[in-house]
Amino acid sequence: MADNSVSGSKSLFEILFPYIRYIFKRLVSMIPVLIIMSIAIYILINMMPGDPILAMLDPEKTKAMTPEEKSLYIENMRRFLGYDKGPVERYFLWMGDTFRGEFGYSVKYNKPVNEFIGTYIGRSFKINIWGFLLAFLISIPLGITAAVKKNSLFDKTVTVLTIIGISLPSFFLALLLIMVFVIFMKILPFSGMSDPRGILPDWHYIILPVTVVVLTSLVGLIRYVRSAMIDILKADYIRTARAKGLSEKVVIYRHAFQNALIPVVTLIGLYIPGLFGGSIVVEKIFAYPGMGLLMNYSYNFKDRAVLQTVLLFFGLLTLLGNIFIDVGYMVVDPRIREGKV
Structure with a gap:
């Protein structure tokens, strides 16, 4: 009997092996997709008008140069940054450097x-991860309660608020929060990420950006959780669980919510790249020095190396979000994990 119990139990490695194998396969399959994506990004960025070498010239530095010295300086910079080579050769040099963890030379930051x-x-991760975690923790109980109390005053109130929230663009919401908490109440800072006077703690500076991320993510998650829970609560096995005398809390959280998580996992995976894409507007409004503000500055300065890196990062996040969705399905639904679906 002891041997049977030992053989019947699975080790941690045996439990995790299907996930590890699947993630490895998906990571390998990402390589050709990333290559195609990098080609598209490279072509689009290099179609931008303007000369990046001329954009990086410092007028004060070149003012004292003769035309010959200025021409020689530009030629040396073009050679240093690789712009004296053909577009195809530059692409392969860029990809080779990228795989080695070198993403080119920034003409704006000069390094x-x-x-x-x-x-x-890291800065963008701070506001987006905090914002999404708070949105997830708030949306789950609100969505479940709205579904359980369908057509009640609570449900109708949540539905109306989510519709209003979806209709409000993030930049309008950010400006509204600035008007209330910065201009009128004067309790929160407007921009930046630290107080040069050392009076306010650093976390004060991320309250408003995180709040915008929370509110913009919250409304979609609540609607998905509510809709999924309403569909699941109509299922036959839920009626059977209730007929067996199980408590309503067990029926909702153990049986219904686990199955309702499947469409929610899809939304979470799609939100991962969307959060960072949406933070471009939020970071610009709050002058928060994250990926969004970096991308905006890089576009204005025609900083192609930075733009290529940021866009490739967003593309990688999209692919990782798809892997998260599939792995999430395996965790939530045992049938998918065992290959029965």
């Missing part, structure tokens, strides 16, 4: 992109 890109990614 390699890999020396500062991680800082901007």
